[in-house]
Amino acid sequence: MSAASPGRRASVAGAAVLLACLAALLLMPLGVDKFYVQLVTKMMIMAVFAMSLDLLIGFTGLVSFGHAAYFGVAGYVLAYAAPQYQAASLWVSLPLAMAVSAFLALVIGLFVLRTSGVYFIMVTLAFAQMLYFVFHDTKLAGGTDGVYIYARPDAALGEWAGGWKPFDLENFVHLYYVVLALLVLTWIVLRRVLDSPFGRVIAGIKVNEPRMRSLGYATFRYKLASFVIAGTLAGTAGYFAAAQFGYVNPDLLGWHLSGSAIMMVILGGMGTLGGAALGAFMMMLLELLFQGLTKHWQLLMGCSIVGVALLLPHGLLGTVAAWWGRRATTGDTERTDG
Amino acid sequence: MDERAPILRTEGLSKHFGGLAAVREVALTCRVGELHAVIGPNGAGKTTLINLLSGDLPPTSGRIAVAGNDVTGLPAHRISRLGVGRSYQKTNIFLPFTGFENCRLAAQSRLQPSMRFFAPAHAHAPTRAAAERALAMAGLEGRADVVAASLSHGEQRQLEIAMTLATAPRLLLLDEPLAGMGAEESAQIVALLKRLRADHAILLVEHDMDAVFAVADTLTVMVDGAVLATGAPDAIRANRAVQEAYLGSGEAENVSS
Numbered sequence: 001m002s003a004a005s006p007g008r009r010a011s012v013a014g015a016a017v018l019l020a021c022l023a024a025l026l027l028m029p030l031g032v033d034k035f036y037v038q039l040v041t042k043m044m045i046m047a048v049f050a051m052s053l054d055l056l057i058g059f060t061g062l063v064s065f066g067h068a069a070y071f072g073v074a075g076y077v078l079a080y081a082a083p084q085y086q087a088a089s090l091w092v093s094l095p096l097a098m099a100v101s102a103f104l105a106l107v108i109g110l111f112v113l114r115t116s117g118v119y120f121i122m123v124t125l126a127f128a129q130m131l132y133f134v135f136h137d138t139k140l141a142g143g144t145d146g147v148y149i150y151a152r153p154d155a156a157l158g159e160w161a162g163g164w165k166p167f168d169l170e171n172f173v174h175l176y177y178v179v180l181a182l183l184v185l186t187w188i189v190l191r192r193v194l195d196s197p198f199g200r201v202i203a204g205i206k207v208n209e210p211r212m213r214s215l216g217y218a219t220f221r222y223k224l225a226s227f228v229i230a231g232t233l234a235g236t237a238g239y240f241a242a243a244q245f246g247y248v249n250p251d252l253l254g255w256h257l258s259g260s261a262i263m264m265v266i267l268g269g270m271g272t273l274g275g276a277a278l279g280a281f282m283m284m285l286l287e288l289l290f291q292g293l294t295k296h297w298q299l300l301m302g303c304s305i306v307g308v309a310l311l312l313p314h315g316l317l318g319t320v321a322a323w324w325g326r327r328a329t330t331g332d333t334e335r336t337d338g
Numbered sequence: 339m340d341e342r343a344p345i346l347r348t349e350g351l352s353k354h355f356g357g358l359a360a361v362r363e364v365a366l367t368c369r370v371g372e373l374h375a376v377i378g379p380n381g382a383g384k385t386t387l388i389n390l391l392s393g394d395l396p397p398t399s400g401r402i403a404v405a406g407n408d409v410t411g412l413p414a415h416r417i418s419r420l421g422v423g424r425s426y427q428k429t430n431i432f433l434p435f436t437g438f439e440n441c442r443l444a445a446q447s448r449l450q451p452s453m454r455f456f457a458p459a460h461a462h463a464p465t466r467a468a469a470e471r472a473l474a475m476a477g478l479e480g481r482a483d484v485v486a487a488s489l490s491h492g493e494q495r496q497l498e499i500a501m502t503l504a505t506a507p508r509l510l511l512l513d514e515p516l517a518g519m520g521a522e523e524s525a526q527i528v529a530l531l532k533r534l535r536a537d538h539a540i541l542l543v544e545h546d547m548d549a550v551f552a553v554a555d556t557l558t559v560m561v562d563g564a565v566l567a568t569g570a571p572d573a574i575r576a577n578r579a580v581q582e583a584y585l586g587s588g589e590a591e592n593v594s595s
Contacts, residue, residue, distance in 0.1 A: 200439070222453070
């Protein structure tokens with residue numbers, strides 16, 4: 001196939017915007033207060049979380065309403081892994097948190113992926129709420145109050161490297177850049193996965209799952225793999241969220257956070273990675289803006305979500321991409337890069 | 339009888355939907371080199387039969403063997419991987435994807451192992467080649483980059499067949515491939531079926547009697563879910579029961595003309 005030049009132009013423009021965003025994120029800590037560096041750190045963590053959910057909602061067609069479960073459980077893993085008043089090793093606790101959330105997604109996925117449509121939404125919610133109440137109603141980890149994580153994970157390498165510490169997560173600028181690296185890495189990994197044969201299969205499942213089966217694809221396995229990848233990435237985000245906040249509590253796996261993540265994906269545009277990240281940033285900026293205006297900020301938040309749903313049905317990025325696509329008058333709607 | 343073992347063999351194949359017997363005790367075979375057409379009035383159970391053979395529906399009773407393996411009750415994806423490709427009467431394609439991507443996705447289903455996470459899908463040359471071959475066979479070579487939703491109805495029907503071919507099946511189950519096609523495309527597909535017959539087993543459900551009698555080696559006539567007659571086209575045309583039940587005097591004239 002000859003690469004259509006309008007499509008090529010659109011992806012060049014997309015790459016330019018992406019690089020500009022990356023440059024802005026790289027330079028930002030040099031010019032602003034600690035408050036804003038920490039705020040953007042939190043936004044980037046939520047962007048990773050939203051992108052992981054977009055793999056399910058936007059790319060596989062699975063609307064999970066329990067995605068906070070993996071986010072929260074990974075946070076609890078960090079809390080458990082840290083000796084009291086001491087730091088856990090990053091290199092042990094992070095892989096552990098990812099493995100636990102992957103395993104959790106595998107087990108939950110084996111059950112919930114037998115359902116579809118609105119039942120899938122309800123069952124994912126049910127599993128997440130079950131876990132919420134496990135942490136909420138038992139003394140496993142502080143009950144409703146949660147537990148503090150007194151020290152952020154320690155990045156010091158082992159004896160073989162002379163205990164060398166490449167960065168210090170207690171330093172807010174270091175934490176910022178580590179989370180930025182995580183954001184970029186997540187984007188690259190997801191982009192590659194989506195362009196791989198696997199990614200084309202889940203795209204086919206989203207459009208027409210019965211036809212994928214008759215073409216010879218064991219669609220359940222693909223959906224399960226997608227569910228596990230998304231859960232693992234959500235866990236990674238949750239781990240860093242717990243590390244940044246310095247505490248975990250049951251709200252980290254509650255339906256409220258699961259719902260927020262869905263709203264981020266919708267706000268930015270389903271099926272575009274950049275859209276999900278943009279949605280996370282926008283949602284938290286709006287939250288901050290409205291909180292400054294009134295204590296009834298959630299009313300304004302709700303109105304703006306309704307407004308986006310009505311006026312921009314493809315989300316912020318989806319609308320821009322569609323507008324660009326119309327301008328370029330290319331027939332290629334097969335994929336919207338983000 | 340042909341010495342080659344049939345790729346497809348069914349025995350006593352039945353499907354009941356509640357009290358309705360959609361397919362009753364169907365026994366048929368299909369060999370490589372044979373085009374076996376199934377005809378019958380609307381509601382005779384032809385599409386249900388294909389759905390049973392492809393695994394889209396589980397049979398109520400009876401057996402299906404593909405290349406000697408019992409596949410009764412296997413899910414559709416397992417049957418597909420044994421070399422069975424089907425096309426749908428109602429166009430069943432991926433509308434947001436290009437024609438090429440529809441076929442590439444179909445061809446990709448033959449990769450071993452099939453789950454590949456990292457290398458770009460579009461860089462896999464054998465899959466691309468298989469997709470391009472399938473598009474060309476179905477007469478869509480110039481339309482590869484067009485989004486399927488923008489193809490004409492007839493072109494979507496051709497794409498349906500191209501996707502089936504892209505999975506490199508030995509047994510083709512074609513459910514009214516000519517429905518909704520123009521005369522030119524129909525002739526093209528009939529010519530394609532004649533070529534494919536050499537190294538495929540083809541089970542064809544079709545209402546276009548001119549096409550059926552032009553390409554079929556064997557005909558099975560179904561009425562009310564059961565097989566009324568099976569035989570060579572000439573024998574079927576001369577069969578009194580078939581004439582009464584289905585072809586009718588008018589259509590029989592049509593056929594013999």
